[in-house]
Amino acid sequence: MEVTLYMPYYDYNDGAFDVNNDYYNEDEYIEAVSKEYNKNKDIVYNSMVDYNNGSGSLVQGTDGQTYKFGQKTSQKEEKVAYSSCNGIVYDENGNDDTVDSLITHFVDQKPFIEMLEFDDNTSEEEFIAEVSLWVKEHNAINKYKDYKGEEWAWIKEPKRNVKIHFVNKAGEDIYAILENCKIMDIVDDNSMIVFIEKLRLIDNI
DSSP states (O other): EEEEEEEEEEETTTOOOOTTTTTTTTTHHHHHHHHHHHHHHHHHHHHHHHHHTTTEEEEEETTOOOOEEEEOOOOHHHHHHHEEEEEEETTTTTTOOOOHHHHHHHHOOOOOEEEEEEOOOGGOOHHHHHHHHHHHOOHHHOOOHHOOOOOHHHHHOOOEEEHHHHHHTSSOOOOOOEEEEEEEEEEEEEEEEEEEEEEEESSSO
């Protein structure tokens, strides 16, 4: 089934993080994003979870300042943005998924497995960088699987909330979040098998 996939990323202001394509090649860009992400990843993850849950919790920033989601932000603060890519979702048997199947997952609210295939021709730069960073974190954890054990690796497996857009049988736009996705396997450069904790419908991206 054809969908549009959206990966969250922090939209750093020019003063905080300036990427100029004249000076960064793809690897350097990913490394720069990775450095910024690792510096703030705990804050980013906890903040996004709180925001999605609507809790509006207070968050301690690396600058020592306390922020609260829902408050007006200054221009110097980072903002969550979403970068898109067209793609196809397959069920755990490798078959094209269907609208009915996705709605069933929403009703069940149970974990499920999907294969996500990305279309390189429609990937925004930030989308590629965020997926590359996610894969890099996955590989870093799984280096220790033989030593620490599969259970340890699974607990430490990095999570992402991936938003999707698709059209239902009535021709209506449907938006959803694939919550707490974990990479189970990398199929190739453009696709991965992910474990999804649950699917939640939302009003828009």
